[in-house]
Amino acid sequence: MSKRDLLIELGTEELPPKGLKNFAQSFHDNVVENLTKLELSFEDSEWLATPRRLAVRVTGLDEKQQDKIQDRQGPAVAAAFNNDGSPKPAAVGFAKSCGVEVEDLDRVSTDKGDRLAFQLKVSGQPTLELLEEVVKSSLAKLPMPKTMRWGNSDADFIRVPQWLLILFGKDVPNAEILELKAGRVSYGHRFHSPEAITIESPSSYDKQLMDAKVNVCLQARKALIRNQVESIGKELKANPVIEEDLLEEVAALVEWPVALYGKFDEEFLAVPAEALIATMQADQKYFHLVDSQSKLLPYFITVANIESKKPNSIVSGNERVIRPRLADAKFFFDTDKKHRLEEKQEKLKTILFQNKLGSLFDKSQRIKNLAGYLSNKVGADQSKAERAALLCKCDLMTSMVYEFPELQGIMGRYYAKNDNEPAEVAVAMDEIYMPRFSGDTLPASPTGIALALADRIDTLVGIFGINQPPTGAKDPFGLRRAALGIIRILVEKQLSLDIAELIDFSVKQFKDGSLVNNTTEEVVNFIQGRLGSWYSDKGYSSQVINAVSATGSVDLFDFNARILAVSEFNELDDADALAAANKRVGNILAKSDESEIAVSIDDTLFESDSEKTLNEMLVKLQQQVKELTEKRQYAEALKTLSQLRRPVDKFFDEVMVNADDARIKANRLKLLSMLRSLFLTIADISLLQK
Numbered sequence: 001m002s003k004r005d006l007l008i009e010l011g012t013e014e015l016p017p018k019g020l021k022n023f024a025q026s027f028h029d030n031v032v033e034n035l036t037k038l039e040l041s042f043e044d045s046e047w048l049a050t051p052r053r054l055a056v057r058v059t060g061l062d063e064k065q066q067d068k069i070q071d072r073q074g075p076a077v078a079a080a081f082n083n084d085g086s087p088k089p090a091a092v093g094f095a096k097s098c099g100v101e102v103e104d105l106d107r108v109s110t111d112k113g114d115r116l117a118f119q120l121k122v123s124g125q126p127t128l129e130l131l132e133e134v135v136k137s138s139l140a141k142l143p144m145p146k147t148m149r150w151g152n153s154d155a156d157f158i159r160v161p162q163w164l165l166i167l168f169g170k171d172v173p174n175a176e177i178l179e180l181k182a183g184r185v186s187y188g189h190r191f192h193s194p195e196a197i198t199i200e201s202p203s204s205y206d207k208q209l210m211d212a213k214v215n216v217c218l219q220a221r222k223a224l225i226r227n228q229v230e231s232i233g234k235e236l237k238a239n240p241v242i243e244e245d246l247l248e249e250v251a252a253l254v255e256w257p258v259a260l261y262g263k264f265d266e267e268f269l270a271v272p273a274e275a276l277i278a279t280m281q282a283d284q285k286y287f288h289l290v291d292s293q294s295k296l297l298p299y300f301i302t303v304a305n306i307e308s309k310k311p312n313s314i315v316s317g318n319e320r321v322i323r324p325r326l327a328d329a330k331f332f333f334d335t336d337k338k339h340r341l342e343e344k345q346e347k348l349k350t351i352l353f354q355n356k357l358g359s360l361f362d363k364s365q366r367i368k369n370l371a372g373y374l375s376n377k378v379g380a381d382q383s384k385a386e387r388a389a390l391l392c393k394c395d396l397m398t399s400m401v402y403e404f405p406e407l408q409g410i411m412g413r414y415y416a417k418n419d420n421e422p423a424e425v426a427v428a429m430d431e432i433y434m435p436r437f438s439g440d441t442l443p444a445s446p447t448g449i450a451l452a453l454a455d456r457i458d459t460l461v462g463i464f465g466i467n468q469p470p471t472g473a474k475d476p477f478g479l480r481r482a483a484l485g486i487i488r489i490l491v492e493k494q495l496s497l498d499i500a501e502l503i504d505f506s507v508k509q510f511k512d513g514s515l516v517n518n519t520t521e522e523v524v525n526f527i528q529g530r531l532g533s534w535y536s537d538k539g540y541s542s543q544v545i546n547a548v549s550a551t552g553s554v555d556l557f558d559f560n561a562r563i564l565a566v567s568e569f570n571e572l573d574d575a576d577a578l579a580a581a582n583k584r585v586g587n588i589l590a591k592s593d594e595s596e597i598a599v600s601i602d603d604t605l606f607e608s609d610s611e612k613t614l615n616e617m618l619v620k621l622q623q624q625v626k627e628l629t630e631k632r633q634y635a636e637a638l639k640t641l642s643q644l645r646r647p648v649d650k651f652f653d654e655v656m657v658n659a660d661d662a663r664i665k666a667n668r669l670k671l672l673s674m675l676r677s678l679f680l681t682i683a684d685i686s687l688l689q690k
Contacts, residue, residue, distance in 0.1 A: 004169030007202035024049035030138035065124025132175035188212025228259035380446035465515030565634030
């Protein structure tokens with residue numbers, strides 16, 4: 001079948017930079033999905049995007065759908081004809097629907113008898129005629145949080161559309177979408193090449209637009225910006241900091257990137273670097289530079305969307321713009337330092353944490369109590385932990401954090417240091433929010449660890465306690481992130497704590513009757529659920545996770561040690577056989593009443609050597625396993641228990657558990673109960689059966 005390339009480009013007013021990649025990918029995915037549903041095959045596809053356009057190119061696309069043979073069945077033969085053989089209306093109607101006469105119909109045998117039938121040839125439609133609906137539905141399904149309308153139009157889109165290009169080989173379909181007639185015209189750079197460009201073919205698109213000073217590939221623009229920024233860094237003998245999110249946003253703001261550097265007054269370096277960086281990134285989309293010691297330098301790199309003949313004019317303009325921004329940051333910092341953090345505690349009473357859970361002042365009091373309780377368990381000084389807890393939300397009342405919310409905690413550290421608070425208290429102001437995102441640094445100081453755990457546990461308990469758990473994608477209080485933060489801190493910092501005990505203590509810090517009765521259970525279950533997801537993401541099998549979860553362990557560090565051990569055990573040659581044996585044992589015991597199981601083993605009731613051997617092995621291993629599990633050497637304990645494979649196999653080969661003699665049966669059930677209990681001290685390995 002003949003094939004052609006397809007190019008779709010929708011030109012618009014400037015699109016939201018943070019959503020550009022998502023819009024472009026979604027548009028591409030929707031087009032591909034629609035073509036696939038229409039049974040149109042193609043060789044390859046890609047998306048392209050700039051601030052003013054979304055484009056999709058599909059190479060080697062079928063020119064038309066394949067012709068299909070459709071097997072159709074009609075009424076039963078017995079009900080389709082009169083006694084004289086003349087066709088009844090049902091037969092005539094079926095023939096008409098197939099476009100033939102009754103005598104042209106076939107007959108097929110089915111489970112319900114002979115029926116009229118016909119093989120109908122359905123001709124495939126030309127791709128060119130299908131493109132309007134493909135593009136229209138693909139654009140309609142874009143993830144647009146907000147749309148706009150223009151003029152008197154009923155159409156709506158993310159931004160006002162300006163032109164529509166649809167080119168299938170050399171042909172343009174007769175299509176109108178978003179009140180734009182499809183054509184072969186695109187437009188170059190707004191300033192360098194604003195004239196209309198007639199695109200010759202889908203394959204020439206990139207080159208023609210590149211000649212018009214438009215680089216249509218977002219990834220290529222990112223690479224170009226990175227290279228330009230790094231080149232400027234070498235020129236200045238400095239290290240540019242290129243954060244991926246900022247790089248992508250800048251690449252989504254320009255069609256023809258040109259990196260330039262400017263300078264700001266060194267007096268501003270007295271302001272915390274994080275505040276200056278936040279100002280440069282959030283307001284101006286600048287890249288900052290640091291020296292070999294990671295100290296901020298008084299330079300910035302901006303990326304222009306024009307190749308100016310007077311680049312110094314662009315630089316001086318940016319230098320003029322950045323100065324008042326940095327001056328504001330300096331003013332906020334200097335003003336905030338005039339008042340101690342503790343003076344802002346009273347203001348916390350005016351800010352609600354949550355309507356049913358009180359103010360930020362109430363929350364900080366609860367964090368103080370829980371952090372104090374935690375301090376001895378994590379090696380922190382109780383007085384410092386409680387002091388840090390009382391101050392930890394005060395920086396939310398400062399001008400700097402009001403202007404830049406992402407600096408919460410970071411500015412708290414600077415202000416606490418300025419107030420001459422103990423060093424560990426100041427550090428904890430920042431560490432309470434760690435980890436801020438997946439893979440982020442964990443709190444290092446004992447006080448910071450106590451606060452980070454206390455803050456997250458308080459939030460989980462409070463929100464679950466008023467029955468507002470996360471639902472679907474909605475998680476306004478970041479409970480999933482809070483749970484994962486707790487998991488990472490306890491596991492990676494190797495803290496052996498009973499999470500249920502901590503949650504229960506937290507519950508008691510709330511007013512009586514303000515939380516639902518099963519809050520502790522709900523929060524524990526939620527954390528354990530996130531724990532399972534965390535290990536699943538790390539590549540552990542669901543069998544291993546379920547085997548350990550069955551123990552009901554609420555010590556997350558201990559849970560981790562068991563996961564590692566069971567995962568290692570699961571790779572042993574004996575693992576599957578022992579898992580099967582444990583499953584069999586579990587089933588036997590589940591069908592037995594507890595009264596049927598002997599209180600202790602009576603070796604005089606053994607009738608075979610296999611019973612005696614298994615008992616001796618169990619008695620021998622009990623003490624060894626006990627000593628190993630007390631040291632959390634679970635891998636070694638399971639390796640030790642793997643010695644039971646042959647005695648267990650032999651026992652089941654030679655012994656009938658349900659003996660006629662009740663005493664012998666009870667004795668054998670006791671043996672199996674000992675075996676099961678020994679494994680359950682580590683995990684339920686019956687769940688490992690493959």
